[in-house]
Each structure stands twice: as C-alpha cells, then as structure tokens.
Amino acid sequence: EAQVTQNPRYLITVTGKKLTVTCSQNMNHEYMSWYRQDPGLGLRQIYYSMNVEVTDKGDVPEGYKVSRKEKRNFPLILESPSPNQTSLYFCASKKLAGFTGELFFGEGSRLTVL
Amino acid sequence: GESVGLHLPTLSVQEGDNSIINCAYSNSASDYFIWYKQESGKGPQFIIDIRSNMDKRQGQRVTVLLNKTVKHLSLQIAATQPGDSAVYFCAENIPNTGNQFYFGTGTSLTVIP
Numbered sequence: 001e002a003q004v005t006q007n008p009r010y011l012i013t014v015t016g017k018k019l020t021v022t023c024s025q026n027m028n029h030e031y032m033s034w035y036r037q038d039p040g041l042g043l044r045q046i047y048y049s050m051n052v053e054v055t056d057k058g059d060v061p062e063g064y065k066v067s068r069k070e071k072r073n074f075p076l077i078l079e080s081p082s083p084n085q086t087s088l089y090f091c092a093s094k095k096l097a098g099f100t101g102e103l104f105f106g107e108g109s110r111l112t113v114l
Numbered sequence: 115g116e117s118v119g120l121h122l123p124t125l126s127v128q129e130g131d132n133s134i135i136n137c138a139y140s141n142s143a144s145d146y147f148i149w150y151k152q153e154s155g156k157g158p159q160f161i162i163d164i165r166s167n168m169d170k171r172q173g174q175r176v177t178v179l180l181n182k183t184v185k186h187l188s189l190q191i192a193a194t195q196p197g198d199s200a201v202y203f204c205a206e207n208i209p210n211t212g213n214q215f216y217f218g219t220g221t222s223l224t225v226i227p
Binding site: 004035040041042043044045048058059090092099100102103104105106107108 | 145146148155156157158159160163165203205207209214215217218219220
C-alpha cells in the first residue's frame with residue numbers, strides 16, 4: 001500500500017531533550033516536506049527536500065533540522081525542543097519536485113514539549 | 115449552505131444536500147490550488163486541484179471554482195454524505211517560492227444524517 005509513515009505518532013518530552021521524528025515513503029517520490037499544524041494557523045511548512053541531499057527552509061525552520069540521505073526517508077530533528085514546538089507535525093511527499101501534483105500526507109505526529 | 119474558510123468556521127448540512135465551502139486566497143500571483151480534506155486524527159487528503167488558467171474543474175461529486183478577479187476559490191460537494199464530515203482547506207502555490215504551498219485554516223463540515 002502506498003503510504004507515508006511517521007513515527008512516533010504521539011510523544012511527550014521535556015525541554016532540551018533531543019528528538020527525531022522519522023518519515024518514510026514507499027512511492028519513490030522525489031519531493032518530501034514537513035509541516036506543523038497549529039490551531040488557527042493552518043499548515044505551515046518547516047523544511048522541504050526536492051531530492052536526495054537537497055533540502056531547503058520553509059516558512060518556520062527555526063529550531064528544526066532535516067536530512068535527506070536516502071530518497072525514502074526524511075527525518076525531522078529537534079535538537080533542543082522548546083514548549084513552542086508543541087504541535088501536530090505532518091510529513092508529506094509527492095512524485096516530482098515541480099509545483100503541481102498531489103501531496104500525500106502521513107497520519108501526523110503529535111508532539112508535546114513540557 | 116456555504117461559508118468562508120479562514121478561521122475554521124463551521125458548516126452544517128443535511129445529508130443529500132449540496133455543500134459549498136469557500137476560500138479567499140492571499141496572492142494574485144498564485145498559479146495552482148488544491149483542496150484537501152482532513153478527517154479527525156488523520157492527515158490531509160487530496161481532493162481536487164486547479165491551475166490558474168482554469169475557472170472550473172470537476173471530479174467525482176466535487177467541483178472547484180476559481181475566481182481570480184476576487185481571489186476566491188470554492189469547493190462544491192454534491193449530495194453530501196456523512197463520510198464527507200471533515201475539515202476542508204485550500205492551499206495555494208505562489209510562483210518562485212520554492213515549491214511551497216500556503217494553506218488556509220479550513221472549514222469544518224458536519225453532515226447531519
């Protein structure tokens with residue numbers, strides 16, 4: 001089944017404790033992206049990647065890192081999480097890096113930073 | 115019924131009625147738009163897209179209308195079903211912003227059986 005898989009789905013952590021949210025897609029998609037979703041603000045893009053070893057900042061990259069060493073994986077790293085990073089995170093992918101095309105989303109990872 | 119979707123307004127419709135969900139987008143240069151459906155506890159799901167050189171596009175039970183003059187997008191769902199209950203939001207692509215999509219906050223649709 002074609003899908004985008006995120007782990008963990010739920011996480012409660014404390015300020016400053018490094019964490020990684022993994023994202024994997026099995027559709028051989030070139031483009032992958034991370035978003036955060038907060039009430040009243042909609043989805044905001046954190047980072048995106050147009051292909052292996054190519055990553056770029058989105059609208060809200062501060063406090064996050066990403067890497068794209070393999071086509072299928074695009075982990076989101078919070079080196080020193082803070083409470084303002086409490087949010088619902090979505091990974092998404094699409095076939096090609098051009099602006100058109102359907103974005104496939106994962107099920108989301110709800111992160112709480114105490 | 116219809117509503118404007120920028121601050122998560124709600125829309126309730128009777129099963130079998132048509133629904134109209136509206137979206138005011140921000141940038142007159144936006145050239146590509148997508149409607150997404152997000153059910154509770156799930157990730158957004160693609161419904162339909164439209165390029166800026168079109169005014170209308172139809173899918174299965176859904177129609178998207180684009181009015182570039184007033185920067186307005188609408189999603190029409192025909193014969194709304196309980197399974198259509200979800201949050202719906204539009205996304206716009208602004209050229210030369212590096213593959214970024216800008217998402218609205220959505221409209222919550224509730225279908226009354």
